[in-house]
Amino acid sequence: MISLFLLLFQGCIAANNNITPSNPLSQEQVLTSSGQSFELGFFQPNNSVDKYVGIWYKDITPRRYVWVANRQKPVTDSLTSLTVGTDGNLQLLDGSNKVTLWSTNVSISSSNNTIAELLDNGNFALKDGLTGQNLWQSFDHPSDTLLPGGSFGVNSKTGERRVLTSWRSENDPSPGSFVLGLNPDQSPPQAYVWKGSVPYWRSGLWDKTTFIGIPDMDSSYSSVFEIKADKEQGTVYFYANPYNQSVFNVFLSSVGYLQTNVRGGGDSLTVNWEVPSNPCDIYGTCGPFGVCKASESPICSCLKGFEPYSDEEWSKGNWTRGCVRRNELLCEANPNSSATKNRGNVDDGFWKMDRMKVPDYSEIIDIDSSQCQQWCLNNCSCMAYAVVYGIGCLVWRGNLTDMQEFSFGGQEFFLRLTLCIISSNT
Numbered sequence: 001m002i003s004l005f006l007l008l009f010q011g012c013i014a015a016n017n018n019i020t021p022s023n024p025l026s027q028e029q030v031l032t033s034s035g036q037s038f039e040l041g042f043f044q045p046n047n048s049v050d051k052y053v054g055i056w057y058k059d060i061t062p063r064r065y066v067w068v069a070n071r072q073k074p075v076t077d078s079l080t081s082l083t084v085g086t087d088g089n090l091q092l093l094d095g096s097n098k099v100t101l102w103s104t105n106v107s108i109s110s111s112n113n114t115i116a117e118l119l120d121n122g123n124f125a126l127k128d129g130l131t132g133q134n135l136w137q138s139f140d141h142p143s144d145t146l147l148p149g150g151s152f153g154v155n156s157k158t159g160e161r162r163v164l165t166s167w168r169s170e171n172d173p174s175p176g177s178f179v180l181g182l183n184p185d186q187s188p189p190q191a192y193v194w195k196g197s198v199p200y201w202r203s204g205l206w207d208k209t210t211f212i213g214i215p216d217m218d219s220s221y222s223s224v225f226e227i228k229a230d231k232e233q234g235t236v237y238f239y240a241n242p243y244n245q246s247v248f249n250v251f252l253s254s255v256g257y258l259q260t261n262v263r264g265g266g267d268s269l270t271v272n273w274e275v276p277s278n279p280c281d282i283y284g285t286c287g288p289f290g291v292c293k294a295s296e297s298p299i300c301s302c303l304k305g306f307e308p309y310s311d312e313e314w315s316k317g318n319w320t321r322g323c324v325r326r327n328e329l330l331c332e333a334n335p336n337s338s339a340t341k342n343r344g345n346v347d348d349g350f351w352k353m354d355r356m357k358v359p360d361y362s363e364i365i366d367i368d369s370s371q372c373q374q375w376c377l378n379n380c381s382c383m384a385y386a387v388v389y390g391i392g393c394l395v396w397r398g399n400l401t402d403m404q405e406f407s408f409g410g411q412e413f414f415l416r417l418t419l420c421i422i423s424s425n426t
């Protein structure tokens with residue numbers, strides 16, 4: 001009777017938005033952000049025995065967890081609370097107080113009290129109690145959801161990769177197989193969803209306002225998303241800006257869907273954009289030199305001048321080995337001919353394709369865009385080029401992978417072919 005009363009009483013004293021050394025968060029309590037947007041507390045996904053500390057929207061149903069602290073090590077006893085430890089870090093200890101299930105784990109020089117506060121944008125911040133200096137924040141350690149004000153990206157100097165990592169399953173917050181991040185060695189930057197270590201989806205390059213491989217991402221998104229690069233710091237981060245008050249987030253699901261969500265009717269969230277939305281969005285569906293077009297059946301075809309690597313596999317809908325060139329380029333056939341050695345190889349030309357998601361692995365050539373075609377023609381290893389507004393001259397050599405023909409948007413793409421093939425009908 002008394003313990004039940006205590007439990008109920010504890011449940012009532014929850015209207016707080018911070019944790020201090022003298023004021024830990026027990027499993028019955030929740031923190032509420034000052035503007036009533038978010039709550040933080042212990043939760044059990046689908047009534048499992050495992051408990052996690054997470055953040056969710058206060059007024060969205062069904063409940064949506066936007067961040068989870070102890071993804072690797074769930075709480076399994078009822079005594080554990082979220083505390084500020086003697087070193088000033090936030091921590092979750094198991095019932096025996098011996099095993100650290102989770103900790104913010106930053107070095108804190110100040111001996112002054114630290115305070116952890118749930119902010120109204122969903123960020124959970126550990127601050128120096130006196131100076132207010134930020135020591136750690138959940139926005140620097142996202143789970144599977146990017147909130148306005150949050151970011152993902154890379155720091156090439158420290159090697160830090162800030163990524164979204166999917167849950168293992170709908171009811172298991174432990175890290176799953178899908179990861180969203182920026183490619184560390186690419187300029188301009190490009191976002192990928194990886195499945196394990198293999199690309200699963202890519203955004204196309206960043207053209208300073210949008211990703212060129214996402215036709216829906218028109219210029220109206222330019223104030224929503226932003227990439228900030230700092231050469232000196234070695235950082236490139238993708239930000240979701242808090243420009244629009246309506247709830248929205250970027251979410252990576254446990255089965256690999258990347259979504260943006262907005263507030264739907266009432267207190268629900270609705271998906272307003274999602275990839276993969278068709279098989280062509282999945283990385284490299286048609287193999288090298290294959291082009292994917294969602295509205296065609298079959299969806300895969302070979303580039304002009306190319307044929308299936310294996311007719312048998314291709315006709316069965318197995319496109320993994322893609323296509324090969326039917327006739328070699330004249331510059332390849334005659335590497336020593338004067339036409340190849342000298343500028344102006346008159347025997348090769350370019351086949352123009354419209355509305356393309358251009359292939360992966362482009363190189364950016366620092367020349368005037370009007371010289372791009374000639375540069376490509378003069379260089380036998382140049383397979384194709386594109387002039388992209390906001391980026392400049394892009395060229396490709398080697399395999400051309402992950403191409404898609406969109407029904408709208410996309411880029412003009414110029415494929416190098418011998419003139420006799422360009423003028424033929426096949």
Ligand SMILES: *[C@@H]1O[C@H](CO)[C@@H](O)[C@H](O)[C@H]1NC(C)=O
Pocket residue numbers: 046170171
């Ligand atoms: C939740 O758990 C119940 C009982 O274990 C199970 O039947 C149900 O499928 C689970 N829900 C989801 C969404 O996994």
Ligand SMILES: *[C@@H]1O[C@H](CO)[C@@H](O)[C@H](O)[C@H]1NC(C)=O
Pocket residue numbers: 100102103105
């Ligand atoms: C804290 O960080 C150190 C070094 O970065 C690491 O060795 C240690 O395992 C971390 N501890 C926890 C509890 O994460």
Ligand SMILES: *[C@@H]1O[C@H](CO)[C@@H](O)[C@H](O)[C@H]1NC(C)=O
Pocket residue numbers: 109110111112128130131
């Ligand atoms: C700790 O607080 C004292 C004041 O109580 C202040 O003078 C001192 O600078 C603080 N120390 C640090 C490292 O912030």
Ligand SMILES: *[C@@H]1O[C@H](CO)[C@@H](O)[C@H](O)[C@H]1NC(C)=O
Pocket residue numbers: 244245246262263
């Ligand atoms: C904010 O988002 C809502 C819902 O997506 C949209 O209807 C509204 O036009 C947006 N406001 C601005 C200024 O873009």
Ligand SMILES: *[C@@H]1O[C@H](CO)[C@@H](O)[C@H](O)[C@H]1NC(C)=O
Pocket residue numbers: 313318319320321
């Ligand atoms: C498709 O072809 C590749 C290469 O020959 C082969 O390894 C793979 O098993 C095939 N996939 C299916 C589903 O048949």
Ligand SMILES: *[C@@H]1O[C@H](CO)[C@@H](O)[C@H](O)[C@H]1NC(C)=O
Pocket residue numbers: 335336
């Ligand atoms: C091209 O020239 C190089 C060096 O002169 C020679 O080694 C090579 O065999 C020649 N290739 C052809 C296809 O004639």
Ligand SMILES: *[C@@H]1O[C@H](CO)[C@@H](O)[C@H](O)[C@H]1NC(C)=O
Pocket residue numbers: 363379380381382397
């Ligand atoms: C041809 O292109 C390759 C790859 O882009 C480059 O390494 C090489 O320097 C180029 N050759 C010339 C002659 O420009």
